[in-house]
Amino acid sequence: MIRVPAEPVGRFSDAWRACVGTGRIELALRRDYQDSLALLRRDIGFRHIRGHGLLSDGMGVHRPYDHEGGRRVHHSFTYVDQVLDAYLELGIRPFLELGFMPSELASGDRTVFWWRGNVTPPRDHREWAALVRATLTHLVDRYGLDEVRTWPVEVWNEPNLPDFWEHADERAYHRLYEITAHTVKDVDAGLQVGGPAISPGADDWLDRFAEFAEHRDVPVDFVSKHAYTSGPAQHVPFGVHQTLAPAAGLLDQFATPRERLKGTRLAGLPVHITEFNSSYRPDNPVHDTAFHAAYLAPVLASGGDLVDSFSYWTFSDMFEEAGVPTALFHGGFGLLTHRQVRKPAYHLYAFMARTGPDLLARGDDHLVTRHPDGRVTVLAWAPVDPTGETPGPDRHVLRLSVPVGGPEVFVRRSTVDEERGNAYTTWRRMGSPRSPKAGQLDVLHEASEPARGHHRLPVREGRAALDLTLARHEVTLVELTPLTDETPPWWDEGRLLGREAS
Template sequence: MSTVPAEPTGRLSDAWRFCVGTGRIELALRRDYQDSLALIQREIGFRHIRGHGLLSDGMGVYRPYDHEGTRRTHHSFTYVDQVVDALLTAGIRPFLELGFMPAELASGSRTVFWWQGNVTPPRSHREWADLVRSTLAHLVDRYGLDEVRTWPIEVWNEPNLPDFWQDADEKAYHRLYEVTAHTVKEVDAGLQVGGPAISPGADDWLERFAEFAEHRDVPVDFVSKHAYTSGPAQHVPFGVHQTLAPASGLLDQFATPRALLKGTRLAELPVHITEFNSSYRPDNPIHDTAFHAAYLAPVLAHGGDLADSFSYWTFSDMFEEIGVPTALFHGGFGLLTHRQIRKPTYHLYTFMARMGPDLLARGDDHLVTRHPDGRITVLAWAPVDPTGESPGPDRHLLRLSLPVVAREVFVRRSTVDEEHGNAYTAWRHMGSPRSPKPGQLDILHEAAEPARSHRRLPTREGRAELDLTLSRHEITLVELTPVTDEAPPWWDERRLLGEAVA
C-alpha cells in the first residue's frame, strides 16, 4: 500500500499540452483536418500547433513574376490567412516553423517528402529576409501584435540531417538562422525566435549553436530539439517495424539541452521539444496500439520537470510525408485516425486533461492529483517491455491510500487496454479493412470508447483505500468525488420488488 500525502508536493506541469504537431500546415484547409482539430481541442485542449511547410510552394506565399523585363516578387497570403483563421477558430495558436524554401528562391532542387519540400539554402538571403519580414508583418497586421507575440517562431526543421537541410551544412544553417532571427526582431523585438530544431543524436549542435549565438550576438529566445526512441527501420510493404528503447530515453533527451547549455548565454532559456514520439516513422503500427499509450504514460507524467514543452508528433493521421495513407490504420503518428477514430494514446491525453492542478504523488506506475473542489484523480498504467522479449505482465496490482474529505466517495474508472478503448484491436478482428464501410466505421468509433465503471467507496479516518488491478498494457483513470447523499430517508432497495421492510 502506497500512502499518498494529504498536502500537495507542487503543481502538476502542463508542458504536455503546450504544443502538438501536425502534418504540413496547408492540410488545415481540409474538412477532415478541421473536424479532427475541433474534436481534439474540445476533449484535450492544446495551446499551440506546429507543422512544416509554412513557406513551401503549397502555401503559395512567394510569387515571383517578370514585368516589363524586370523580375519582381509578390507575397501572397491567401492560404496563410485561411490556415491561421482555421487554427484560431479551433482555439489553438500557431507555433510557427519557418520553412521550407520556395522553389523559385532556392539555391538547389533537392526536396524531401512526397509533397517535395525544398531543403536547400536561399539563393538570396536578402530575398529570404524580405519573405520572412513580409510574412510576419502581415500576421501582425492581421492578428495584432499582442497575439503574434505569443506564437513562438522556429527557424527550419532538423538541419542536422541531409534530408532536411542540404548536406546538413551547419555553417549554412547558422547563416540562415542569423539572417532570420535579426529579421524577426526587425518586425518586433517582442517576437519569440529560436532553434536549432535538431533531431536526436545531434546534441553537439546545441553547444556550437550557443557558441555561434554568443559570438555573433544573435537573438535566441528559446532552444528546440526533437526526441524519438526507435531504432533502424525494418521495411515491409507500406510499413516498418523498429526496436524501441525504454521510454525513459525520451526523458533523458528532454533533459539534454539544459544539461549541455549550462554556463552559456542560452542556459536559462525555455526548452521546447517541438517533436517527440516513440518511432520517427509515420507507418509504424506501434503508434496505433494500447502498448503505445502505456509506454508513453510516464513520459507525460514526468516530462514537464525537464522541458517547458514537449509536442506530440502528431495530432492526426492526416499526414502525407511518405504519401497518402493506404489504410485507415497504417501506423500513422496521429492521436486520431482519419474520420476521427480515437487511438489508445489519444485517451492518455484526455486522461491527462482531466487531472487536477495539485500534484500529490508520482511513481513508476501512477500519478495522483487533486482538484480545487476536493476531487482526487489517479492516472495509472501497467509496465511494458519495450524490447518485445515479453508481452508484459498479464496483471499489474496497485494499492493506494488516498486523502479524501468525505465519509464516502464516488469512484469513476475509465479503462483502455488491449480490448477496451482500442479500435485497432477491433479493426484487426474485423479483417483490417483498408477503407471501412460506414457501418464498420460506426463499430470502430464504438470500440474506441474506454470501458467505464462506477462504484461507491467508504473512507476511514480521512482516507480511501483504492485497489487497482490493471491488465496488460492498460492505462486507467480513476476519479474520486466526495459523496453528498441526497436519497430520502425511507429509500431502501429491498422495496424495488415490493418486499415489506420494517
C-alpha cells in the same frame, strides 16, 4: 500499500499539452483535419500546433513574377489566412516553423517527402529576409501584435540531417538563422524566435549554436530539439518495424538542452521539444497500439519537470510525408486516424486532461493529482517491455492509500488496454479493412470508447484504500470525488415493485 501524501509536493506541469504536431499545415484546409482538431481541442485542450510547410510551394506565399523587365516578388497569404483563421477559431495558436524553401527562391532542387518540401538554402538571403518580414508583418497586421507575440517562431526543421537541410551544412544554417532572427526582431522585438530544432543524436549542435549565438550576438528566445527512441527502420511494404529503447530515453533527451547549455548565454531559456514520439516513422504499427499508450504514460507524467513544452508528433493520421496512407490503421503518428477514430494514445492524453494542478505523488506506474474542489485523480499504467521480447505482465497490481475528504467518495474509472478502448484490436478482428464502410466505421468508433465503471469507497481517517489490478498494457484513470449522500430517508430499494416495507 503506497501512502499518498495529504499535502501537495508541488504543482503538476501541463507542458504535455502546450503544443501538438501536425502534418504540413496546408492540410488544415481539409474538413476531416478541422473536425479532428476540434475533437482534440474539446477533449484535450492543446494550446499550440506546429507543422512543416508554412513557406513551401503548397501554401503559395512566395510568388515571383516579371514586370517591366525585372523580377519582382508578390507575397500572397490566401492559404495562410485560412489555415490560421481555422486554428484560432478552434482555440489553438500556431507554433510557427519557418520552412521549407519556396522552389523559386531555392538554391537547389533537393526535396524531402512525398509532397516535395525543398530543403536547400535560399539563393538570395535578402529575398528570404523579405519573405520572412512580409509574412510576420502580415500576421501582426491581421491578428494583432499582442496575439502574434504568443506564437513562437522556430527557424527551420532538423538542419542536422541532410534530408532536411542540404548537406546538413551547419554554417549555412547559422547564416540562415542569423538573418531570420534579426528579421523577426526587426518586425517586433517582442516576437519570440528560436531553434535549432535538431533531431536526436545531434546534441553537439546545441553547443555550437550557443557559441555562434554569443559570438555573433544573435537573438535566441528559446531552444528547440526533437526526441525519438526507435532504432533503424526494418522495411515491409507500406510500413516499417523498429526496435525501441525504454521510454526513459525520451526523458533523457528532454533533459539534454539544459544540461549542455549550462554556463552559456542560452542557459535558462525556455526549452521546447517541438517533436517527440516513440518511432520517427509515420508507418510504424506501434503507434496504433495500447502498448504505445502505456509506453508513453511515464513520459507525459514527468516530462514537464524537464522542459517548457513537449509536442506529440502528431495529432492526426492526416499526414502524407511517406505518401497518402493506404489503410485506416497504417501505423500513422496520429492520436486519431482519419475519420476521428481514437487510438489508445488519444485516451492517454484525454485522461491527462482530467488531472489536477496539485501534484500529490508520482511513481513508476502512477500519477496522483488533486483539483481545487477536492477531487483526486489517479492515472495508472501497466509496465511494458520495450524490447518486444515479452508481451509484458498479464496483470499489474497497484494499491494506494489516497487522501480524500468526506465519509465516502464516488469513484469513476476509465480504462484502455488491449481489449477495451482499442479500435485497432477490433479493426484487426474485422479483417483489417483498408477503407472501412460506414457500418464498420460505426463499430470502430464504438470500440474506441474507453471502458467505464463507477462505485463508492468508504473514507476512514481521511483516506480511501484504492486497489487497482491492471491488465496488460492498460492505462486507467480513477477519479475520486467526495460525496454527500442526499438520498431521502424514506427511500427503500426493496420497494421498487411496490412491496410493503419489511
